[in-house]
Amino acid sequence: xxxxxxxxxxxxxxxxxxxxxxxxxxxxxxxxxxxxxxxxxxxxxxxxxxxxxxxxxxxxxxxxxxxxxxxxxxxxxxxxxxxxxxxxxxxxxxxxxxxxxxxxxxxxxxxxxxxxxxxxxxxxxxxxxxxxxxxxxxxxxxxxxxxxxxxxxxxxxxxxxxxxxxxxxxxxxxxxxxxxxxxxxxxxxxxxxx
Numbered sequence: 001x002x003x004x005x006x007x008x009x010x011x012x013x014x015x016x017x018x019x020x021x022x023x024x025x026x027x028x029x030x031x032x033x034x035x036x037x038x039x040x041x042x043x044x045x046x047x048x049x050x051x052x053x054x055x056x057x058x059x060x061x062x063x064x065x066x067x068x069x070x071x072x073x074x075x076x077x078x079x080x081x082x083x084x085x086x087x088x089x090x091x092x093x094x095x096x097x098x099x100x101x102x103x104x105x106x107x108x109x110x111x112x113x114x115x116x117x118x119x120x121x122x123x124x125x126x127x128x129x130x131x132x133x134x135x136x137x138x139x140x141x142x143x144x145x146x147x148x149x150x151x152x153x154x155x156x157x158x159x160x161x162x163x164x165x166x167x168x169x170x171x172x173x174x175x176x177x178x179x180x181x182x183x184x185x186x187x188x189x190x191x192x193x194x
Contacts, residue, residue, distance in 0.1 A: 009143045009146060009147065010038060010143065011035050011038055011043075011142070011146070011153050012035070012038065012101070012156070013035050013036055013037055013038060013100040013101055013156075014034065014035065014100050014101020014102070014104055014156030015034070015035045015101075015153050015154070015155070015156055016032055016033070016034055016035075016048075016153070016154040016155070016156065016157060016160060016173055017032070017033045017034075017035060017045065017151040017152070017153055017154075018031075018032050018151065018152045018153075018154060018170055018173050018174050018184075019031045019032075019033075019150070019151060019152075019170070020149050020150050020151065020152060020184075021184055021185075021187035022187070023150055027047075027077060027078045027135075028047070028135070030049075030170040030171075031047050031048075031049060031050065031170065032047065032048045032049045032160070032169045032170050032173055033045040033046065033047050033048065033077075033135050033151075034046055034048055034087070034104075034156075034161055036087075036100050036106050036134075037100070038142065040139060041139050042136065042137050042138045042139050042141065042142070043136070043137045043141075043142040044079075044134050044135060044136045044137070045076075045077070045134065045135045046074070046076035046077065046085065046087065046129075046131045046134055046135065047074065047075060047076055047077050047131075047135060048074065048129070048160070048161060048166055048169055049074075049166040049167060049169040049170060050074055050075040050166075051072050051073070051074050051075075051166060052072070052073050052074065052075055052132070054073070055070050055071050055072050055073050056069060056070065056071040056073060056117070056130070057069065057070045057071075059073055059132070060084075063114065064114075065114040065115065065117070065118040066114050066117060066118065068118065069117060069118050069121045070121065071117050071121050071124065071125070071128075071130065072125070072129075072130070073130045073131065073132060074129060074130065074131045074132075074166070075131070075132060075133055076131030076132060076133045076134045076135065077133045077134045077135030077136065078133060078135070079133055079134050079135065079136045080133055080134060081132050081133035082132070082133075083132065083133065083134075084130060084131070084132055085106065085107065085130075085131045085132075085134060086106070086107065086108075086113060086128060086129060086130045086131065087104060087105065087106055087128070087129045087131075087161060088104075088105050088106075088108065088113070088127055088128045088129075089103055089104060089105070089127045089128075089158055089161075089162060090116065090127045090128070091105050091108070093112065093116045093127075094108040094109060094112045094113050094116055094128075095108055095109050095112060096108040096109045096112075101156040101158070102156070102158075103158040104156070104158050104161060113128065116128065125162075125164070126162050126164070127162060128162075129161065129162060152174065152177070152181070152184065154173050154174075154176065154177060157173075160172075160173060170185070171185045
């Protein structure tokens with residue numbers, strides 16, 4: 001692994017973490033994670049750029065509203081893949097959520113979410129992300145990974161969380177970090193691929 005980009009020991013909720021180019025864990029390779037919580041007890045976040053091949057019409061087929069619309073679902077990480085979580089930017093439409101960063105909420109009233117998404121899925125796609133599973137770290141684990149260069153932190157960005165092209169998020173966010181980020185964005189996961 002190359003010398004890590006200097007990074008803090010602690011990242012605030014809302015911070016985006018881009019996987020270091022040579023991180024080959026299939027759960028996180030070229031992944032972008034939004035941190036939802038980080039404390040001395042550990043951290044958890046959601047992978048933003050790993051959409052599933054199926055959406056609500058398949059995974060939530062029995063839900064009276066969400067089972068009737070095609071709305072994307074993302075793989076938030078390898079932990080508790082049977083659970084559904086969501087991020088949103090519309091607290092006036094989906095009350096009860098917890099604000100994790102300026103303009104970004106996690107959770108809230110699930111019935112309100114279902115009504116909002118089913119009323120206009122195209123508009124909702126710019127304001128809501130659904131996830132199965134999450135990414136988790138035990139006490140001190142994320143801090144260690146930040147120090148050893150597994151992750152490159154970037155500023156919180158609601159626009160990136162709901163960007164319409166998640167497949168380009170990793171490269172786009174790294175390139176926004178200046179010369180070092182642009183260099184990292186061009187590196188393959190395995191240097192032998194050069």
